[in-house]
Amino acid sequence: xxxxxxxxxxxxxxxxxxxxxxxxxxxxxxxxxxxxxxxxxxxxxxxxxxxxxxxxxxxxxxxxxxxxxxxxxxxxxxxxxxxxxxxxxxxxxxxxxxxxxxxxxxxxxxxxxxxxxxxxxxxxxxxxxxxxxxxxxxxxxxxxxxxxxxxxxxxxxxxxxxxxxxxxxxxxxxxxxxxxxxxxxxxxxxxxxxxxxxxxxxxxxxxxxxxxxxxxxxxxxxxxxxxxxxxxxxxxxxxxxxxxxxxxxxxxxxxxxxxxxxxxxxxxxxxxxxxxxxxxxxxxxxxxxxxxxxxxxxxxxxxxxxxxxxxxxxxxxxxxxxxxxxxxxxxxxxxxxxxxx
Amino acid sequence: xxxxxxxxxxxxxxxxxxxxxxxxxxxxxxxxxxxxxxxxxxxxxxxxxxxxxxxxxxxxxxxxxxxxxxxxxxxxxxxxxxxxxxxxxxxxxxxxxxxxxxxxxxxxxxxxxxxxxxxxxxxxxxxxxxxxxxxxxxxxxxxxxxxxxxxxxxxxxxxxxxxxxxxxxxxxxxxxxxxxxxxxxxxxxxxxxxxxxxxxxxxxxxxxxxxxxxxxxxxxxxxxxxxxxxxxxxxxxxxxxxxxxxxxxxxxxxxxxxxxxxxxxxxxxxxxxxxxxxxxxxxxxxxxxxxxxxxxxxxxxxxxxxxxxxxxxxxxxxxxxxxxxxxxxxxxxxxxxxxxx
DNA sequence: GCGTTTTATGGTAGCGCTGTCATTATTCTT
DNA sequence: AAGAATAATGACAGCGCTACCATAAAACGC
Numbered sequence: 001x002x003x004x005x006x007x008x009x010x011x012x013x014x015x016x017x018x019x020x021x022x023x024x025x026x027x028x029x030x031x032x033x034x035x036x037x038x039x040x041x042x043x044x045x046x047x048x049x050x051x052x053x054x055x056x057x058x059x060x061x062x063x064x065x066x067x068x069x070x071x072x073x074x075x076x077x078x079x080x081x082x083x084x085x086x087x088x089x090x091x092x093x094x095x096x097x098x099x100x101x102x103x104x105x106x107x108x109x110x111x112x113x114x115x116x117x118x119x120x121x122x123x124x125x126x127x128x129x130x131x132x133x134x135x136x137x138x139x140x141x142x143x144x145x146x147x148x149x150x151x152x153x154x155x156x157x158x159x160x161x162x163x164x165x166x167x168x169x170x171x172x173x174x175x176x177x178x179x180x181x182x183x184x185x186x187x188x189x190x191x192x193x194x195x196x197x198x199x200x201x202x203x204x205x206x207x208x209x210x211x212x213x214x215x216x217x218x219x220x221x222x223x224x225x226x227x228x229x230x231x232x233x234x235x236x237x238x239x240x241x242x243x244x245x246x247x248x249x250x251x252x253x254x255x256x257x258x259x260x261x262x263x264x265x266x267x268x269x270x271x272x273x274x275x276x277x278x279x280x281x282x283x284x285x286x287x288x289x290x291x292x293x294x295x296x297x298x299x300x301x302x303x304x305x306x307x308x309x310x311x312x313x314x315x316x317x318x319x320x321x322x323x324x325x326x327x328x329x330x331x332x333x334x335x336x337x338x339x340x341x
Numbered sequence: 342x343x344x345x346x347x348x349x350x351x352x353x354x355x356x357x358x359x360x361x362x363x364x365x366x367x368x369x370x371x372x373x374x375x376x377x378x379x380x381x382x383x384x385x386x387x388x389x390x391x392x393x394x395x396x397x398x399x400x401x402x403x404x405x406x407x408x409x410x411x412x413x414x415x416x417x418x419x420x421x422x423x424x425x426x427x428x429x430x431x432x433x434x435x436x437x438x439x440x441x442x443x444x445x446x447x448x449x450x451x452x453x454x455x456x457x458x459x460x461x462x463x464x465x466x467x468x469x470x471x472x473x474x475x476x477x478x479x480x481x482x483x484x485x486x487x488x489x490x491x492x493x494x495x496x497x498x499x500x501x502x503x504x505x506x507x508x509x510x511x512x513x514x515x516x517x518x519x520x521x522x523x524x525x526x527x528x529x530x531x532x533x534x535x536x537x538x539x540x541x542x543x544x545x546x547x548x549x550x551x552x553x554x555x556x557x558x559x560x561x562x563x564x565x566x567x568x569x570x571x572x573x574x575x576x577x578x579x580x581x582x583x584x585x586x587x588x589x590x591x592x593x594x595x596x597x598x599x600x601x602x603x604x605x606x607x608x609x610x611x612x613x614x615x616x617x618x619x620x621x622x623x624x625x626x627x628x629x630x631x632x633x634x635x636x637x638x639x640x641x642x643x644x645x646x647x648x649x650x651x652x653x654x655x656x657x658x659x660x661x662x663x664x665x666x667x668x669x670x671x672x673x674x675x676x677x678x679x680x681x682x
Numbered sequence: 683g684c685g686t687t688t689t690a691t692g693g694t695a696g697c698g699c700t701g702t703c704a705t706t707a708t709t710c711t712t
Numbered sequence: 713a714a715g716a717a718t719a720a721t722g723a724c725a726g727c728g729c730t731a732c733c734a735t736a737a738a739a740c741g742c
Contacts (some may be wrong), residue, residue: 063728065403273637295612404698
């Protein structure tokens with residue numbers, strides 16, 4: 001019989017046809033039970049469910065996806081997993097998807113738009129229901145694919161720009177600006193900035209620019225800045241502050257692109273005996289748990305990473321069709337006064 | 342013509358047939374070019390590649406997966422993403438997969454074997470080439486699925502047990518034991534333990550047991566222990582140490598299940614003026630960057646999370662067939678002396 | 683009571699791709 | 713130079729499922 005092709009399959013992996021036969025219904029009815037779709041008599045449903053349990057049937061999603069020209073996959077493209085920000089976003093996404101049929105498929109771009117484009121294309125091959133990426137900045141090819149596809153798109157983290165479909169995040173430029181205003185108001189005047197390689201993280205750059213703008217408006221400017229070559233880390237923050245202070249000892253506050261580096265800055269101060277806040281203010285970004293667990297909690301800005309991921313995933317599930325109107329959701333942020341600046 | 346079913350598809354999404362027609366070859370030949378499989382004349386390959394570029398063809402992996410009864414997906418089931426350990430593992434997996442056709446699909450189980458089982462089944466529906474999970478402990482149903490499937494399986498983190506196929510990790514029991522030996526040798530006698538809810542993380546429990554064993558062998562035992570209800574965090578570590586010292590002020594060393602909590606312990610000491618190491622030793626687990634960036638680096642054990650993920654993914658790719666022999670890879674660990682114990 | 687709607691089920695024809703086998707042109711042996 | 717191996721391509725039949733339409737039975741309306 002027509003089992004000749006089955007040689008390459010697992011021994012007797014049951015199919016929907018097997019389930020249907022055992023339950024004494026047609027394939028399509030069994031299919032409807034599996035998908036909980038369309039009207040099914042209770043008795044029928046029970047028979048099919050029993051057959052499924054008895055055979056240990058597992059639906060073949062590749063076949064389903066092919067037949068229905070769609071899947072329950074949600075592609076998630078993140079710049080990095082080292083930066084705790086993105087695991088937090090991912091948790092939010094996961095939380096929103098937990099009770100649904102959707103599954104996240106993740107890819108990591110290393111902050112490289114070309115890598116993002118490559119991974120995007122390989123994800124499109126699975127006909128995902130939705131795509132989540134970070135930022136509003138993509139290659140022209142990637143943007144074209146995003147615009148023309150039959151799937152929802154959410155661009156996370158930043159909202160300063162023109163999204164393809166949905167943007168969820170906050171204004172990083174504004175956050176940087178507010179950082180400057182906040183610190184100026186608290187009396188700081190001689191600003192330093194200890195960042196990391198600019199090829200990483202557009203958002204950090206936007207905050208930096210916002211900071212500079214606020215300083216300029218107040219008739220100030222950055223007295224000194226140092227950029228650690230390579231990605232951000234606590235050690236990078238510690239080293240950067242040391243270098244910064246060696247070249248410019250008269251700073252009264254240093255802004256870091258994130259809490260990890262700011263923590264490193266605090267460790268440097270502790271090491272060389274600088275009184276944080278009195279002698280030197282330290283300001284971070286993200287509002288990580290660890291910074292708030294210090295007896296002297298870190299002054300920083302709380303970004304709502306989990307909320308961003310969760311909101312985006314929920315919004316994407318609202319409708320399969322892309323609406324006419326683009327959606328921009330501002331999850332905002334909060335300045336945490338803390339005790340370090 | 343036979344386009345009636347196409348109504349529900351994207352307007353003119355090109356298929357392999359379109360590519361083949363444009364290139365003037367058969368579908369199979371075009372398919373072979375796409376998959377870089379079988380002998381193809383250079384001229385033919387070029388024509389097909391041009392046609393692909395011209396049409397913007399993206400292969401449909403659902404169709405490919407269905408036809409070949411296999412996919413290039415690698416299912417990854419992790420207990421959590423909050424615990425930095427697992428993003429690290431994921432980075433390792435991702436690194437190993439970057440230059441291959443394989444893509445990771447992740448699921449988060451929240452340390453719940455039943456959730457693990459549920460997600461596992463939904464992943465199996467995509468006919469993954471391999472499955473990665475954490476730990477060697479699964480539900481009977483999950484274990485049965487893992488054993489009978491036509492895919493490779495890697496169980497990560499722990500190696501104290503009987504894997505389905507491949508295990509990559511370290512002995513957590515031994516690590517706990519060595520922690521005890523190390524601290525006893527350094528003169529500590531009055532041990533405290535500040536952990537978290539036991540329903541989380543089998544590995545932490547194994548380390549705890551190893552620690553107790555080493556104490557027992559030395560004629561000692563835990564003088565006091567406290568378990569924070571809920572998951573681990575820096576704040577949990579800080580609070581737990583406070584509670585622990587309130588009930589038992591005479592401790593000379595406290596062991597934490599991980600660096601996050603140990604950092605919290607150090608913050609508590611700083612807050613109340615306890616001299617770490619002289620008055621109270623603090624010992625963690627994981628060897629996180631942030632702990633080593635302090636001027637007084639944390640005494641801990643370096644677990645090789647990235648290496649575990651990378652090694653596992655590489656090993657899985659070595660052969661599609663599950664070999665007769667099970668593989669156990671011990672990635673080991675290193676005691677970091679540090680300055681806190 | 684007779685049309686009309688609703689509920690429950692089934693037949694058929696693909697979805698887009700690849701495994702299998704077959705075929706022809708080309709190169710290699712001895 | 714005859715046979716054997718190799719390279720390059722193609723025809724065809726599904727993979728397992730679901731969209732689409734059709735049908736039959738039950739419930740409803742007035």
